[in-house]
Amino acid sequence: MKNNKSEKNRVLSDQLNEFVDQTILVAGFIHKKRILGGITFINLRDRHGLIQIVVEEKKEVEKLRGLQIGTVLEVQGNVFKEDRAPGGYEIHQPQINVIVAVENEPPIEIDKPLSHKSDNLDTLFDYRAIGLRNINEANIFRVRAALLREIRHYLTVHDFIEINTPKLVGGAAEGGAEVFKLDYFGKEATLAQSPQLYKQIMVGVFERVFEIGPAFRAELSATTRHVSEVTMLDVEMGFIKDHNDILDLIQDMLYHVLTQVYDKESKILKQLNAPGLILKPEFPRFTMAEIHQLYQKNTKIDVSRELDLTPDEERWICDYAKKQLGCEAVFATGLPQAKMKFYHMKGDNNQARSADLLFRGIEISTVPQREHRYEILLEQMKSAGVDPESIGFAAYVSAFKYGLPPHGGFGFGIDRLTEKVLGLNNVKEAILFPRDINRLAP
Amino acid sequence: MKNNKSEKNRVLSDQLNEFVDQTILVAGFIHKKRILGGITFINLRDRHGLIQIVVEEKKEVEKLRGLQIGTVLEVQGNVFKEDRAPGGYEIHQPQINVIVAVENEPPIEIDKPLSHKSDNLDTLFDYRAIGLRNINEANIFRVRAALLREIRHYLTVHDFIEINTPKLVGGAAEGGAEVFKLDYFGKEATLAQSPQLYKQIMVGVFERVFEIGPAFRAELSATTRHVSEVTMLDVEMGFIKDHNDILDLIQDMLYHVLTQVYDKESKILKQLNAPGLILKPEFPRFTMAEIHQLYQKNTKIDVSRELDLTPDEERWICDYAKKQLGCEAVFATGLPQAKMKFYHMKGDNNQARSADLLFRGIEISTVPQREHRYEILLEQMKSAGVDPESIGFAAYVSAFKYGLPPHGGFGFGIDRLTEKVLGLNNVKEAILFPRDINRLAP
Numbered sequence: 062m063k064n065n066k067s068e069k070n071r072v073l074s075d076q077l078n079e080f081v082d083q084t085i086l087v088a089g090f091i092h093k094k095r096i097l098g099g100i101t102f103i104n105l106r107d108r109h110g111l112i113q114i115v116v117e118e119k120k121e122v123e124k125l126r127g128l129q130i131g132t133v134l135e136v137q138g139n140v141f142k143e144d145r146a147p148g149g150y151e152i153h154q155p156q157i158n159v160i161v162a163v164e165n166e167p168p169i170e171i172d173k174p175l176s177h178k179s180d181n182l183d184t185l186f187d188y189r190a191i192g193l194r195n196i197n198e199a200n201i202f203r204v205r206a207a208l209l210r211e212i213r214h215y216l217t218v219h220d221f222i223e224i225n226t227p228k229l230v231g232g233a234a235e236g237g238a239e240v241f242k243l244d245y246f247g248k249e250a251t252l253a254q255s256p257q258l259y260k261q262i263m264v265g266v267f268e269r270v271f272e273i274g275p276a277f278r279a280e281l282s283a284t285t286r287h288v289s290e291v292t293m294l295d296v297e298m299g300f301i302k303d304h305n306d307i308l309d310l311i312q313d314m315l316y317h318v319l320t321q322v323y324d325k326e327s328k329i330l331k332q333l334n335a336p337g338l339i340l341k342p343e344f345p346r347f348t349m350a351e352i353h354q355l356y357q358k359n360t361k362i363d364v365s366r367e368l369d370l371t372p373d374e375e376r377w378i379c380d381y382a383k384k385q386l387g388c389e390a391v392f393a394t395g396l397p398q399a400k401m402k403f404y405h406m407k408g409d410n411n412q413a414r415s416a417d418l419l420f421r422g423i424e425i426s427t428v429p430q431r432e433h434r435y436e437i438l439l440e441q442m443k444s445a446g447v448d449p450e451s452i453g454f455a456a457y458v459s460a461f462k463y464g465l466p467p468h469g470g471f472g473f474g475i476d477r478l479t480e481k482v483l484g485l486n487n488v489k490e491a492i493l494f495p496r497d498i499n500r501l502a503p
Numbered sequence: 504m505k506n507n508k509s510e511k512n513r514v515l516s517d518q519l520n521e522f523v524d525q526t527i528l529v530a531g532f533i534h535k536k537r538i539l540g541g542i543t544f545i546n547l548r549d550r551h552g553l554i555q556i557v558v559e560e561k562k563e564v565e566k567l568r569g570l571q572i573g574t575v576l577e578v579q580g581n582v583f584k585e586d587r588a589p590g591g592y593e594i595h596q597p598q599i600n601v602i603v604a605v606e607n608e609p610p611i612e613i614d615k616p617l618s619h620k621s622d623n624l625d626t627l628f629d630y631r632a633i634g635l636r637n638i639n640e641a642n643i644f645r646v647r648a649a650l651l652r653e654i655r656h657y658l659t660v661h662d663f664i665e666i667n668t669p670k671l672v673g674g675a676a677e678g679g680a681e682v683f684k685l686d687y688f689g690k691e692a693t694l695a696q697s698p699q700l701y702k703q704i705m706v707g708v709f710e711r712v713f714e715i716g717p718a719f720r721a722e723l724s725a726t727t728r729h730v731s732e733v734t735m736l737d738v739e740m741g742f743i744k745d746h747n748d749i750l751d752l753i754q755d756m757l758y759h760v761l762t763q764v765y766d767k768e769s770k771i772l773k774q775l776n777a778p779g780l781i782l783k784p785e786f787p788r789f790t791m792a793e794i795h796q797l798y799q800k801n802t803k804i805d806v807s808r809e810l811d812l813t814p815d816e817e818r819w820i821c822d823y824a825k826k827q828l829g830c831e832a833v834f835a836t837g838l839p840q841a842k843m844k845f846y847h848m849k850g851d852n853n854q855a856r857s858a859d860l861l862f863r864g865i866e867i868s869t870v871p872q873r874e875h876r877y878e879i880l881l882e883q884m885k886s887a888g889v890d891p892e893s894i895g896f897a898a899y900v901s902a903f904k905y906g907l908p909p910h911g912g913f914g915f916g917i918d919r920l921t922e923k924v925l926g927l928n929n930v931k932e933a934i935l936f937p938r939d940i941n942r943l944a945p
Contacts, residue, residue: 068742088742090707090906108662108710131707131906161875163906190898191905193708202708206665213655220550223648225734225917227936228670228717229683231943241671243685243694245731246721246940252685252694259936262945265532265573266635266644268550274716275670279688289687292667300510300530433603456632456945463633464532464573464605475667494669494701498688501673503704503898 074110077150080140087112087152088160090194091132093172094125101125104147104172105134106196113146114138114155124157130171131194133161171195177490179285189494189503200329201491205479207326209273211318212294212475219314221269221296226259228252228275232453239279241289252277255472257404258457260297261431264468265460268299273475283498285487288476290496297470304406304414304430307469308392311418311428312344315390319482336421336484341388346416348395352378368397376422392416392428403445406432418471421481430469435461516552519592522582529554529594530602532636533574535614536567543567546589546614547576548638555588556580556597566599572613573636575603613637619932621727631936631945642771643933647921649768651715653760654736654917661756663711663738668701670694670717674895681721683731694719697914699846700899702739703873706910707902710741715917725940727929730918732938739912746848746856746872749911750834753860753870754786757832761924778863778926783830788858790837794820810839818864834858834870845887848874860913863923872911877903 072085089107096102101116103125114136116122138155169175171194175185185192193199213223229250241252256272263270272295280287298310323330323338347355353364356374359381364371370378370393383389394416401413406429408414415429432438438461442449449458479491489495494503514527531549538544543558545567556578558564580597611617613636617627627634635641655665671692683694698714705712714737722729740752765772765780789797795806798816801823806813812820812835825831836858843855848871850856857871874880880903884891891900921933931937936945 071742088908090908129905133906133908160908161906163904165904167905168901188901190704190707190902193705199708202666203664209665210655210659213652217652222645223651224644224935225717227732227938229719229732229938229943241685241687243683245683245943246723248943250943262632263635263935265632266641275667277671281688290669290671300513452944459610459630460632462605462607463571463609464575464603466530466532466575466602493666493705496669496671501671501687501690501692502894 074105074107074112074148076109077112077140077148077152081142081150082140084137084139085152086135086137087114088135089133091128091130091134091163092194092196094128094130103134105136106194111147111196113143113148113151115151115153116155116157118154121155121157124159127164128159129163129166131163131167131191132159133163134158135160167191177486179487182487182489186489186495186500187503193493197333200333201479201483201485202493203329204322204326204333204335204483205475205491207322208318208478208482209475211321212314213271213273214321215314215317216271216296219269221271221298222263222267224256224260224263224267224270224272225274226253226256226263226272228277230453232451239281241277241279254278255293256295257472258454260295260470261404261465261468262457262460264297264299265463265465268466269297271296281498285489288488288492288495288497291477291488292475292492293472294475295470295472297468299466299468301430301467301469303467304416304428304469307428307430307471308346308416308418311426311471312390312392313342315418315420316340316342322482330483333483335482339383339387339389341386344388344390344392344418345382345386346392346394347378349393349397350395352393355381368399370417370424372423375419375424379419379422389421391419393419393424400427401429403441403447404431404438406430414469418473421484423477423481425477425481426471426473428469428471430467433461433465433467516547516549516554516590518551519554519582519590519594523584523592524582526579526581527594528577528579529556530577531575533570533572533576533605534636534638536570536572545576547578548636552638553589555585555590555593557593557595558597558599560596563597563599566601569606570601571605571608573605573609573633574601575605576600577602609633619928621929624929624931628931628937628942629945635935639775642775643921643925643927644935645771646764646768646775646777646925647917647933649764650760650920650924651917653763654756655713655715656763657756657759658713658738661711661752663713663740664705664709666698666702666705666709666712666714667716668695668698668705668714670719672895674893681723683719683721696720697735698737699914700896702737702912703846703907703910704899704902706739706741707905707907710908711739713738723940727931730930730934730937730939733919733930734917734934735914736917737912737914739910741908741910743872743909743911745909746858746870746911749870749872749913750788750858750860753868753913754832754834755784757860757862758782758784764924772925775925777924781825781829781831783828786830786832786834786860787824787828788834788836789820791835791839792837794835797823810841812859812866814865817861817866821861821864831863833861835861835866842869843871845883845889846873846880848872856911860915863926865919865923867919867923868913868915870911870913872909875903875907875909 089105092106093104103114105112135158136155138152143151276293382391406414417424418426476491531547534548535546545556547554577600578597580594585593718735824833848856859866860868918933
């Protein structure tokens with residue numbers, strides 16, 4: 062957490078303890094202002110937290126008259142130990158330099174918790190540019206950045222190469238209806254729904270690749286789970302034996318990433334009331350049939366005719382594994398082939414070579430082996446109504462024609478993971494500036 | 504560079520030295536196949552390099568009959584020291600297991616250098632999915648990944664928080680004509696040309712932010728510099744004194760990133776014939792007037808009437824600084840305000856509070872201070888014909904209304920940086936799957 066050359070004289074909020082009884086320079090935004098018997102108390106917000114400043118001298122109090130939250134100050138003053146101040150220290154005898162004066166009262170109060178109730182979310186997002194200055198709101202995105210950092214670290218250490226693949230593609234690469242289309246110099250382009258085809262191509266180059274980038278879906282639903290732009294992690298790995306190698310990979314990655322983030326960001330996670338982490342290095346693996354059976358035995362609800370897990374079963378099995386097995390991540394295996402996409406590999410007994418990874422009550426990723434055999438892939442594409450010779454697929458199928466090893470991979474939304482880690486209720490709360498059918502701003 | 508559990512028996516090409524005279528298992532793609540007097544030599548490509556396999560036994564030679572480049576093999580055999588083999592070791596007495604048989608000859612030869620001549624680039628990109636299997640081609644993208652890794656590391660250590668901002672925006676956020684438009688549930692959306700407005704908003708939250716993501720420009724030109732989708736690094740920092748703090752930041756960042764990449768990737772850079780790095784921790788800073796003068800004095804070409812640096816001057820001053828001052832990165836300061844955008848801060852004497860960073864002959868970034876004063880910003884927006892109350896700008900101006908400190912930042916293309924580091928001729932050579940006016944696939 063180095064300062065820049067330009068900041069060599071600036072002390073940050075969490076460094077005050079090093080300067081007790083010394084005169085220092087701090088800078089930040091007025092986050093809160095209280096007047097108590099002629100004394101003005103300022104909470105100054107900088108990028109590491111809050112600094113309490115006690116303004117007694119009339120000349121200095123006068124400088125602050127009429128100035129609102131958000132005003133930018135530089136303050137020179139003396140550091141005193143004060144247990145009641147945020148961080149345990151405060152600044153006395155300040156000399157205040159107003160850098161930017163804010164004279165309008167902000168439209169929302171940023172020093173109090175912002176409401177995340179579902180009927181207040183529009184307000185939350187309408188005033189996002191200001192609301193993010195609330196410390197807990199910002200902390201959501203510190204945790205998100207920590208997740209990104211630890212994911213990249215894990216994958217890089219394990220020999221995965223980061224790639225950037227195009228978001229403007231010819232044709233709807235994966236098929237499916239919910240694509241955004243646009244005019245591309247007279248041709249039709251679509252916005253990539255995922256880097257699926259490109260990451261598989263890249264297995265032939267690097268064996269192991271990952272990408273973190275935006276993905277676009279023209280989601281017509283307005284629910285807590287649907288957004289039209291997400292940040293996706295995509296991972297693909299070659300030279301596997303079967304999909305169990307991919308299960309091992311995502312399990313090991315998530316175990317390391319989450320234990321690291323819970324360790325390094327423990328203070329923030331506590332402030333945000335994030336649920337404690339209950340995880341084992343090996344996640345329990347159940348077949349769908351086993352989950353059906355366990356669920357039915359415990360809830361008396363008949364799910365024997367369901368082809369997939371019901372949402373309530375997903376919640377139930379995570380809760381069961383957490384309480385009974387000490388792990389809130391679970392793999393559901395033995396899923397029906399009906400759920401498969403053309404690029405998945407078929408397994409035995411009409412079951413996909415795939416598992417669903419459930420975490421804290423919902424599926425966060427599907428973890429399949431891909432079909433790498435050229436002729437079989439062509440058949441599966443044709444059955445799915447996908448033309449292997451069309452603009453979006455020609456390069457993809459050529460990678461198989463000229464040899465791709467057995468491989469598999471997964472993808473999941475960074476937004477969704479952040480939401481679940483923090484126990485939020487809506488994926489949009491984990492996105493700085495969310496996009497859905499009703500929202501294109503700010 | 505850990506192996507996975509699934510790979511516990513697989514030895515990679517750069518680990519053979521640990522297993523001399525032992526029997527091991529390797530796996531990879533046939534990269535080259537030669538038959539010499541009844542002996543078949545295979546170069547097997549894995550993610551770390553090549554393994555030479557000497558196939559003498561008739562039964563094993565027979566397994567390879569008709570198999571082409573790209574065929575995926577698992578090979579068990581004995582490791583021998585052999586100075587003429589790539590890496591210095593080779594495999595004898597192999598037992599070959601054909602995992603994926605490729606029977607078609609690839610459309611391009613991947614074991615020979617691929618042509619990057621301008622009239623061969625279409626072929627290069629048409630067969631990109633296969634051509635990237637050429638080791639040097641892939642190495643371009645290993646260097647690119649290393650640049651990304653070191654940039655993120657530098658910024659994270661210096662307290663910058665990674666953000667993800669929307670690529671679907673309402674209205675053309677920065678103004679300008681070259682935007683892609685699309686229908687967004689009945690409204691008009693555009694693809695973000697940069698995260699400019701969002702990163703400035705986020706200075707009010709984190710003081711220091713960065714983003715690496717795609718940016719889109721409907722470039723009508725088909726040149727070596729124009730692509731319609733780039734991967735941009737964007738950085739923004741608050742609480743600065745003036746634009747010189749941003750110059751210090753980009754200078755320090757690039758110095759550290761480039762020295763780290765040149766150190767850690769020296770082998771690859773050598774293989775790619777990348778130019779050696781000639782850099783000092785402090786980049787020379789010249790005013791535009793000084794450059795005009797120096798250039799004119801040395802070349803006898805009159806540029807006194809130019810408002811900006813000419814392309815030849817950019818090349819010349821980088822070359823001059825490299826030879827005379829031992830640094831191939833240069834700042835050009837004292838640029839005319841005429842080049843400014845509405846969000847830049849005006850300086851004295853009609854000069855922008857900004858510099859251009861030149862590296863190896865071209866401008867790679869503009870490095871300005873922003874206008875942070877609300878009233879002046881509104882004026883500059885109006886002068887530029889930008890409506891502060893429109894959908895793309897309302898949140899942006901609110902961030903200023905409620906207080907933003909003096910700040911500045913920069914952005915540059917990761918593609919462009921990779922191109923210049925490797926001494927390529929065309930930015931598209933540094934993009935996996937480039938996009939331009941004529942290209943939307945693969």
